[in-house]
Amino acid sequence: MPELPLTGACLCGDVRFEISEPLVSAGYCHCTRCQRRTGTAASPQARIVPGSLRLTAGEELLKAYEPDDGFPKVFCSACGSSLWSLFPADGSIAPVRLGVIDGDPGIRPSYRQFVAYAAPWEPIPDDGLERFPERRP
Ligand SMILES: [Zn+2]
Numbered sequence: 001m002p003e004l005p006l007t008g009a010c011l012c013g014d015v016r017f018e019i020s021e022p023l024v025s026a027g028y029c030h031c032t033r034c035q036r037r038t039g040t041a042a043s044p045q046a047r048i049v050p051g052s053l054r055l056t057a058g059e060e061l062l063k064a065y066e067p068d069d070g071f072p073k074v075f076c077s078a079c080g081s082s083l084w085s086l087f088p089a090d091g092s093i094a095p096v097r098l099g100v101i102d103g104d105p106g107i108r109p110s111y112r113q114f115v116a117y118a119a120p121w122e123p124i125p126d127d128g129l130e131r132f133p134e135r136r137p
């Protein structure tokens with residue numbers, strides 16, 4: 001296990017944060033929104049213990065894209081880095097994007113969700129991870 005807190009930052013480095021508890025679970029999301037949001041075939045992301053993420057810099061730069069039918073997606077308005085999404089019910093932080101965490105996050109993706117929408121141009125790797133056609137239950 002890496003030392004806590006985990007730290008992370010956006011691409012420009014003006015948004016910084018700490019996560020004080022070990023990450024709960026991690027997986028790849030193959031949904032169409034994540035493809036658009038990231039420009040990639042799938043988004044690796046991790047659930048956190050509620051309340052364990054604390055901003056240490058750049059709160060004023062945070063913006064959220066709020067789709068009508070999905071979780072608000074928080075990003076750095078200076079550099080565009082995807083940071084995390086929010087649970088619509090209470091606005092708490094939902095999955096954090098693994099790529100914005102510094103170093104080893106101490107967890108590995110263990111599932112793939114929304115594989116029914118996987119990009120046609122990249123086969124889903126035969127990595128033995130559990131697959132869910134829609135959102136992981
Ligand atoms: Zn930034």
Ligand SMILES: [Zn+2]
Nearest residue numbers: 029030031034
């Ligand atoms: Zn997704």
